[in-house]
Amino acid sequence: MADTPVVFVTRNVPDAVEARLRRGYTPRINDSDRALSADDIVAGAEGADALVVTPPDKVTAEVIDRLPGSVKAIGCFSVGTNHVDLDAAKARGLVVTNTPGVLTEATADIAMLLILGATRRAWEGQAMLRGDDWHGWTPTQLMGVELSGKRLGILGMGRIGQAVARRAEGFGLKVHYHNRRRLSPDEARGATYHDTPESLLAVSDILSLHCPATPETQGFLNAERIERLPTDAVVINTSRGDVVDDDALIAALRSGRLFAAGLDVFVGEPNIHPDYRKLDNAYLLPHLGSATVETRNAMGFKVLDNLDAFFAGQEPPDRVA
Numbered sequence: 001m002a003d004t005p006v007v008f009v010t011r012n013v014p015d016a017v018e019a020r021l022r023r024g025y026t027p028r029i030n031d032s033d034r035a036l037s038a039d040d041i042v043a044g045a046e047g048a049d050a051l052v053v054t055p056p057d058k059v060t061a062e063v064i065d066r067l068p069g070s071v072k073a074i075g076c077f078s079v080g081t082n083h084v085d086l087d088a089a090k091a092r093g094l095v096v097t098n099t100p101g102v103l104t105e106a107t108a109d110i111a112m113l114l115i116l117g118a119t120r121r122a123w124e125g126q127a128m129l130r131g132d133d134w135h136g137w138t139p140t141q142l143m144g145v146e147l148s149g150k151r152l153g154i155l156g157m158g159r160i161g162q163a164v165a166r167r168a169e170g171f172g173l174k175v176h177y178h179n180r181r182r183l184s185p186d187e188a189r190g191a192t193y194h195d196t197p198e199s200l201l202a203v204s205d206i207l208s209l210h211c212p213a214t215p216e217t218q219g220f221l222n223a224e225r226i227e228r229l230p231t232d233a234v235v236i237n238t239s240r241g242d243v244v245d246d247d248a249l250i251a252a253l254r255s256g257r258l259f260a261a262g263l264d265v266f267v268g269e270p271n272i273h274p275d276y277r278k279l280d281n282a283y284l285l286p287h288l289g290s291a292t293v294e295t296r297n298a299m300g301f302k303v304l305d306n307l308d309a310f311f312a313g314q315e316p317p318d319r320v321a
């Protein structure tokens with residue numbers, strides 16, 4: 001019997017996080033660092049008191065049902081929790097936690113990178129240079145869209161949406177938003193509120209998605225909603241791939257109805273829709289939103305703060321189930 005709680009961790013974690021984990025727990029780490037199947041998760045959980053899971057780990061109702069009775073808590077190494085069936089976890093009496101607040105700035109930075117990369121055709125420029133296909137400056141080469149004076153529509157004005165809005169001010173963008181709750185004037189900092197997503201779409205030269213993946217937001221940006229966007233609009237997604245209807249977005253990028261998209265998240269990661277790779281106007285990143293040393297350490301420490309509270313018999317600060 002281990003002296004400290006056994007924690008099954010589905011991926012390698014940053015060194016500083018692992019060091020702290022080893023001080024308080026008996027870790028069992030999947031150091032293959034590859035996504036685990038349902039069977040692998042269940043097998044890895046054998047004899048564990050808690051699991052630490054990441055967005056690619058699908059902790060479905062079936063997986064939860066098959067977990068050994070020893071498992072009492074699941075710490076999500078993420079703020080998003082759509083990979084865990086929270087209802088099934090609750091029904092089974094499992095405590096589930098996440099990592100809100102600490103990835104706000106890093107994710108907002110990536111949203112800005114996508115906005116700049118998509119509007120200024122950065123990927124095409126890179127491909128030209130790396131493919132030894134640049135024949136010098138010309139007045140019409142890779143002309144993009146200027147940000148200053150454009151309208152940025154933010155769907156979901158939580159922590160990350162607000163952090164993007166703060167950055168956008170510096171680029172001269174006019175911020176519009178839709179959110180379930182209308183922000184106070186202090187929080188909104190002059191951003192224009194829209195009481196429906198449809199009203200927001202109509203003014204979004206650039207639309208940045210920051211809503212969580214829920215049954216209500218599944219496939220939100222479909223063909224009908226894309227049609228509401230201004231001509232040559234740009235779509236940015238750093239939330240979850242599920243919020244976008246891939247076929248509709250790809251069709252609009254291919255036809256030129258949209259100028260470009262900047263995407264950090266995809267349905268079925270890492271197996272993204274293959275047509276995205278064929279589109280010059282899709283600026284793509286592999287889910288890097290929170291990928292800074294500072295943020296990944298902070299996420300790991302938050303996972304551990306929550307486990308510490310749980311095993312000390314206290315209410316974990318970031319409990320979601």
Ligand code: DGY
Binds near residue numbers: 055
């Ligand atoms: C999260 O925490 O949900 C992010 O998607 C990870 O970058």
